Amino acid sequence: MSQAERARQGAPKSRQVMVNVIDTQPGSVTIPTDYSDELVAALRQPFTIAVDETALGTLGVKLGDRAIYAGQTVTVVGVLRGYPNMMQPTIVMSRDSLRMLGQSWGNTMGGPLMIKLRDPAKATVVAAQLNEMGKGQWRAWTRQELADANAKSMFEEGILVIIIGGCVVLGIIIGVAITWQTLRGAIMANIKEFASLRALGVGMGSLRRIVVELSFWVGLVGVAAAVLLTWLLSLLARMGGVIIALPFSLLLVVGVGLVLIAMGSGLLSLGVLKKSQPADLLR
């Protein structure tokens, strides 16, 4: 039966979801570190799921609701924060629930394994030894390596990189164009004043320095504005359940980039200074 037919018969709307499965055994390594004991205990009950708060609306459920998953009833026992997925709503359930829902195929041989070392300090050494032993048949990662590989694959394969890349290119073009034209306009508006400085003996080089210095300050103001806007945006996102990480190193790169864009625009608008001909004032 197609979805349209089901809808016509009054069946509830269905959505495809991604399922994250965790082992709810106490001390299990697949339990995210920010999950509370209560949440894990609740998920340990059969046929229970947890949903990120951003997916509640999409799935049309709230805490305590029942929903149908793969033809069987499940109960929403937890609402997560900080696990949004912009592509597809994600639900979390225990491995046992998945098995009881008939979705686990009992293949425990080929999947990824998470293991805990008694001495975590030796992780790098152990991972290297395991890789040595496996001779390419398997790959062992430390926790950090796995996290880095995950982040890297998001940027390599995902649509993210296209969106971010596009934004950066557009941002630079628009930023340069706007700052350039604004500075040009500001210089043109004061061209007679610049010309009078030239008449008083201020050289072209000094005027150029003024413009570049001015564009540097424009850039700094831009950075301040960007900091404020980004902060407001992150507050807005937090209200919507999306947590934006703002690492200092990235902010620094963006800040320096903004100042460079402004100064580049300043350099572009130097040409218009040639119009400051003091002899034109003698008319």
Added chain:
Amino acid sequence: MIHTKTHGKHGDYAIEATGLIKRFKSGRAFVEVLKGVDFDARHGDLTMVMGPSGSGKSTLIAALSGLLKPEEGRVDALDVDDLWKLSTGRIDRFRLENCGFIFQGFNLFPSLTALQQVETVLKFQGLSSGQAKKRATTALEEVGLGHRLHQRPAALSGGEKQRVAIARALAKDPKILFADEPTSALDGENGQVVIKLLRRAATEHGAAVICVTHDPRLEAWADRVIHIEDGKILDDQRRNPDPDAVLASHH
């Protein structure tokens, strides 16, 4: 008795030009705006250059001040022989060190206060912030704007703006002061204030003040009146200036 700093001796030549010819291209033809003009101006003199518009008087001061290169002729200014032999940078430097300029339009930066307008040029001359501020304040007080130091041009009247422009030119303590129609945008009262300031720059500071105007009422303050028409000097008269003259239309 006057005890201010003076440049050169009153009566010494500050600027001497000979055989100035300047042509402008107009379509295919050339228009000769200066037709072999000889000119000189002395320290302590208010030299008035008068003539109808298009007579070449503005072009003359542009050529004298190193702003517009004449096709022929030479300009000797202060200790520089043949100003136009210098590079553009050296001419700029000469103007920065020795010349003041006052224009018909006041040409003040809208975002700067009166004090900042004057300080800016002084800083380019190499003065420290403190020195520049002190000199700028003195110059503004001298033109009667001691109480308006922190006003921006929008808050100043036309006469006050021109006085800021004059303070900007005088703060440099120029040996040569060029003024192009300095009173034509002003009413009688403000015009009188301005011409008196120019008179004082000549008398008290010993500057060679070269003032271009078509306003015959200003003649009363001049030491010397040169009439120029059609690119040629018609006559050159010395006068006894009347520092207490009154500009008409002043009630």
